[in-house]
Amino acid sequence: MAPVSVDALAGYFNSLTPGRLDELGEYYAEDAWFRDPFNEVRGLPAIRAIFEDMYRRLSDPRFRVSGQFAGNDGAVLLWEFEFALREGGRRHVIQGASHLRLDAAGRIRFHRDYWDAAELYATVPVLGLAMRWLRRRAAHGG
Secondary structure (H helix, E strand, C coil), X not given: CCCCCHHHHHHHHHCCCHHHHHHHHHHEEEEEEEECCCCEEECHHHHHHHHHHHHHHEEEEEEEEEEEEECCCEEEXXXXXXXXXXXXXXXXXXXXXXXXXXXXXXXXXXXXXXXCHHHHHCXXXXXXXXXXXXXXXXXXXX
């Protein structure tokens, strides 16, 4: 099996759907580590569970990789994540970055996502009101 390229990783995330979750093992090492603002897990089954939960909770979530930078044994992917809440319907976009470290086969062994969780909270109606109030209060010094 040829090593996975960073272009292939970006393409996988761009075309990720619930039906493509069976392909995770082609792109992630079996004992891969994953972390984002809400999760920290190890192992392919746990990573798959995070993606499955995302598809259960959100309506038509999509990643769009907007930039990529490759190094010796890793990469950084810049992305936009577009989604709608199941209850709401309005589309939202969050921007973020994924720091990836790859094994010898080019599969992800380390995946750390960086994005502002407050952007997600702002999409939830009641929490969104509270977040906007807190931001205004912080911007005006209390």
